[in-house]
Amino acid sequence: MSEVEFAAGLAVRADAPADPSQARAQLVDDGVPAKLAAKDATLWGADAQPEASIRLGWIDTVERSRALLPQLAELTAELADLDHVVLAGMGGSSLAPEVIARTLGRPLTVLDTTDPHQVRAALGDRLASTVVVVSSKSGSTVETDSHRRAYWQAFLDLGLSEAEAGRHFVIVTDPGSPLEQTAREMGAFVVLADPNVGGRYSALTAFGMVPSALAGVDVAELLDQAAELGEGLSSTEGNPSLALGALLGAAALEGRDKVSLAEDGSGIVGLGDWAEQLIAESTGKLGKGILPVVVESPEAPGATGDDVLTVVVGGATDMATPPAPGTVAVNGPLGAHFLAWEAATAIAGRVIGINPFDQPNVTESKENTKKILESGTPTIAATFTDGPVTGYSSAPAQTVEEALKALLDGLGADGYLAVMAYLDRFGDATAAQVRPLLAAASGRPVTFGWGPRFLHSTGQFHKGGPQVGSFLQITGAVAEDLAVPGQAYSFGELQAAQAAGDRQALAGRGRPLLHLHLTDRAAGLERLLAAARSLGA
Template identity: 50%
Template sequence: MTAVVTAGGVSVTIRGAVVDESETVLSRLVSDGVPRSLTSGQPTLWGPDAAAEASRRLGWLRLPERSRPLPSRLAELAGAARDAGLDRVVLAGVGGAALAPEVIARASGVPLTALDTTDPLQVGRALDGDLHRTLVVVADPSGGNVEADALRRVFEAAFAAAGITGADLARRFVVVTDPGSPLAEAAGAAGYRLLPSPGDVGGRFAALSALGLAPPALAGADVAGLLEDAAALVPALAQPYDNPALALGAVLGAAGLVGRDKLLIADNGSGLAGLDGWIEHMVAESTGKDGRGLLPVVVEDVDAPGFQPADDVRRVVLGTRPDDPRARGPFGEETALSVSGPLGAQFLLWQYATAVACRVLGVNPFDQPDVQASERNTAALLRAEEGAAPTVISRVPALVCDEVEVHAPEELVRGVTDLAGVLETLLETVPDGGYLAVMAYLDREGDAAAADLRRLLAARGDAIRKSPAPVTFGWGPRLLHTTGQYHKGGPQNGVFLQITGEASRDVPVPGRPYSLRELQLAQAFGDLRALRSVGRPAVRLHLRDRAEGIARLCAALTD
């Protein structure tokens, strides 16, 4: 059975048994008046406990219209920056404030250096660029995020060291934050150009606001088309039928209700590089709480290990049209969903669908309590006496395999003597219906080979397990704002592999008693502490040499 719902340039194709499963949920959503209640901003849709938060977080529904003045203003700012010789744009942000701009920039073909990391090697390379041509966009809606704060301080010091001070320094920063935030106050005191982010929109729902649009626009992207494409979908959102966002939300919610809580996502020629990662962030951080949720598993393509049928998963293919035979993937009708449409419309589509799915699952889509728990752990680990370096965690390994240290509870690695044994033990520890999450606190560019571990672990799991275990991969600390909420707040059936590494370079954070390297480790250890506090199996591998250590890990899964 196949159902195709098309409107506003977006198509959602639903195949197989999932059509029947979602029909009951869709009928209930329609009878409850959800489409019109959502588009009119009714905050009680997610229950009384979520109403106060929801009443302050529904402004995203109006962004296609509210943001109309932005493109022309941003084009003027971009032109002024280029006239001043500032044609290299660096973004310092986290979560949706980094992911959405990066997707837009890549889709537009404009260069944007997106930093949502504390890795000293990756940040160090950005500092090595031509600072005299550099414009820094600091995007942080709350204005209190530790990564954005550290990166702003680091670039301020780098500019000063390059002889860029006073008014010349001030014009090199554009700050996007909520009015009245600590960052807004700091920006005002420094004379930085300030773009207000909408206070009634949370970061992951802000793709069509200044948070999402300003960085790529300043890098040269024409963002007006994104708003036009999103606006084309708006009329369908209040409708009970011919509403692709409602249909998608019903499918996601129905799947979660019956325990099909893994959402495998493969891009199949969408031309929207990185959209899958943005969807991962939207779905995981919104739904993963109160022991419920949907876990997105982003895979390399439709032929990737881990994209095979299983009872607890739904498969999503991005970029195909309903009549494209590739939409069926390698497993025919087993591919449950295919989604296509322009980027601006897809942002709105997935935001709406996720909000609907959260109503079905009974969770608040707008909070992220366990992200904040990891942040508190990080702050505690960084706390130190005056003049003392932060103390983070014991570094005594349970096992050393050449360049790789294995830090794990003794009972988890007892009798294991090599890396292959460690990795296979982790795969075997994954319970039925669970997953393995790889969390790499490394350099997303310089250590890019680490991402191969997702594919290799999925293939090894297929070979040694009776039922395959989905494998996710994320870069830290980015993952703290994407799947990190699901890891702690969603169903407690995950197993975790964290990877850290030595750094040949460090970067001090001016005005703070720690460096980027110490901050990165504190974030990794704070998250590890949070995972272990809820009883999840977690192993940390520390690479004494990053390149060689990654090569050893890959070899252990292929030899």
């Protein structure tokens, strides 16, 4: 029996993959929809109240974002000659604009990496006509600060004066952050964001709007779509956010604590990567959580399973066609999607009993990285070498196949595998092909994340969520490193330190970890993919 919840052009249709009726009834009895719409910070318990009280601005941030529209129009006109937009940001500061640009077909270069090859390629692309949007809520994000330094030096090397270089930057940050002061000194354009919205809930704030507007998106339309959905957040009926939140929470309590996210081809592109960050970082803590698994299609390996809630997303709403058996379909305009998923995640957090607004384990890998940059990357002997791949495995293995098989064999009935690739997202793009291969070989959910961007997303879940994960880290040799201007380390050294810091965090929890280092990236990826294919043969 298919159930439908519809409002503001957005529909949530479910073919009973889990029974949310009890969870929803409790939410309604507790007055959660009205309290959420009223920004009641007590909804997640006394311990969460201090954080929630300063993190609920996303509920009505649309109204404050409308006030940005004249400023964005003026900024777009002022920078009309700079038609190559680069967004330097991590996690919540970059994922929403990337979805917006991809969905609406607007050009936007997203720089959310420390890989020196990828950074060098970005610096070499249309530099004279580039405007760099530097987005950081805290203003202290090491990756984003490194990008800002690299572009500033590149503009000076191009022959620009400091005043001319400053015109090529737009800084988006919270009021009073260290980056605001730096931006003023640079002579950059500054847009201050809503301080009462956490990074992963910031899609409809300046973090989402500024780069999107500069890339040519009609952001007012996105705000209108969200505002229409927002009018019904307090409703107990005809409330897609309530329906989706109850489903996510109830499914997790019933044992479906992994949610696969796939596009249905009806117009939304890349939403899974944004929702992955929202759900993983919001729910993965205290040994609880919902693991998002972004898959290539609804039929891809890992999209279904006894402990998986299968969700397909799209833009076109076809109410006449029921969702596939055991599937949840979420369809509607992009602006409505953002607010619906944000509200649903907050509601699911109440159902499973966590604070959806903190991220208690995110700083661990960052602190490890800082220490490693100061003391140097620890030297550990390889356990095997297989052509262009050097392996570090706790299991006896002499080949990539043997090491992968040992890792998959240890997954367990409720486990998952996280593939973490500290590589060039574009130059080494074939690395992502390993996800479906390992999912098919293991029959278990497999996630794939580019490092270090996943540290601002699923990294919280890896450390704070249910400790059932196994991990495959992939690193690669640096052919030509790139200095971080004004710092004692290079991008390659920073990338290596981030990978090592995350290995330390995972090893400290006793989780299975296989580290494969590609001494030749192209050949190493071929070797890895061949090994993964052989496991499923």
